[in-house]
Structure formats: structure tokens, C-alpha cells
Amino acid sequence: MAQYHDLADRLRARIQSGEFPIGAKLPSISELQQQYDVHSPGTVRTAHQLLAEEGLIETRQGAGAFVIGVESLKAIDIRTELAGVRDRLTTVLAAIESQKHRHITIDLDDPTEPHLDFVLTDALRDYAHHSRWEAENEARDEQPDSHLIARRIEWAEAAERLAERIATA
Structure with a gap:
């Protein structure tokens, strides 16, 4: 396996474990090189690119890489998610429609109103x-x-x- 894949897997695991919560800044490229014994900054940048494509991090020029999600967008079953959203929207639309109807129930046998x-x-x-x-x-x-x-x-x-x-x- 390419070194950048391994680095991306390890960073993904740390993000998903909560070690780097949403909004957290990842260690700098040079810090990651030292932590994971990576010789090329290009390897770290490529790992960052993979995580960015998955929607886990966002890189900002001159600021670093920040966590923006904990679930890989590639792991999402889009059809299932859309079907769930469709079903939920159908339920919500039905609820809205049902609220358009006005109902009143009158108890004709109410002892406090005999007539x-x-x-x-x-x-x-x-x-x-x-x-x-x-x-x-x-x-x-x-x-x-x-x-x-x-x-x-x-x-x-x-x-x-x-x-x-x-x-x-």
C-alpha cells in the first residue's frame, strides 16, 4: 500500500475516534512527517487530499488542515440516504397536509350541556x-x-x- 494511503487511514481513524473533533486543526505537515516517519511533504499533502475528497478535512492555504466531518463521504450509500430523505419528506409533507384540515369533536352527551x-x-x-x-x-x-x-x-x-x-x- 502506498505510504499516503496508510497515512490517510491512520489520520481518518484518529478523526473518527474523536481525537480530532470537528473544527480541530490537524498537526502541521512537518509534525505529521515526524510522527509517522514520512520523508516527503508531498506524501502528507496527498493524504490530506484523500481526506479532503472524503469530506473529512479542509485545507486552508497558510492556516493548515481542519476537521470538517467524521464520516467519509465515500462510505455513504447515496441511494439509501436519498431514499431515507425522500421517506422523511413524504412523512413531513403528509403531516403538513393533515394540519390543513380542521376538526372539532362535540360530545352531545356532555352532562354539563344537557341541551x-x-x-x-x-x-x-x-x-x-x-x-x-x-x-x-x-x-x-x-x-x-x-x-x-x-x-x-x-x-x-x-x-x-x-x-x-x-x-x-
Whole structure:
């Protein structure tokens, strides 16, 4: 094995063990040459280049080499990672979509509200009657708004359906 591969492996192990945490500066090229008995600074630079390609370090001109990651980018299974991200995004998007729906649950048997079902059904039927009456009056206008008439009838029908659901619950 080439000496720069061996040096890169040893530095990678030290980074992944936490000896050099993210943000830490690696020893200088001359210090690494002494620690690992490497004669050529080019060998250290090539080892640095391998680690930089893996996303473990970043070299800065005149400043040295710094740890920027602990997992080699080459060790990442890109398809699996992307599938995981896709699945997570699908879950998050579904959660967002579900929050768009508004729900209310009313306990018609609540002992603190003994007349709740009557009040709701009576109010809904009054509303439906009033909406139909307004739709009829709008239809008699000189310039009736057909869109408004249709919406008032839809509202009345929705109120009637809900009153019926409450009455049969």
C-alpha cells in the first residue's frame, strides 16, 4: 500500500475516534512527517487530499488542515440516504397536509350541556332557513348574483345535513 494511503487511514481513524473533533486543526505537515516517519511533504499533502475528497478535512492555504466531518463521504450509500430523505419528506409533507384540515369533536352527551344537541340542531335549521330565504330574495333582485345565490343554497344544505347528523347521533 502506498505510504499516503496508510497515512490517510491512520489520520481518518484518529478523526473518527474523536481525537480530532470537528473544527480541530490537524498537526502541521512537518509534525505529521515526524510522527509517522514520512520523508516527503508531498506524501502528507496527498493524504490530506484523500481526506479532503472524503469530506473529512479542509485545507486552508497558510492556516493548515481542519476537521470538517467524521464520516467519509465515500462510505455513504447515496441511494439509501436519498431514499431515507425522500421517506422523511413524504412523512413531513403528509403531516403538513393533515394540519390543513380542521376538526372539532362535540360530545352531545356532555352532562354539563344537557341541551347541546337541541341548541345545535335548532340553530343549524334556523341558519338553513335564513340562507334559503336570502337566496330567494337575491333571486328577486333586478340584477341577481347567481354565484351568491348558489353559495347561500350550498350553505343551507350543509347546515341541514349537519343538523340531521346531530339529530341521528
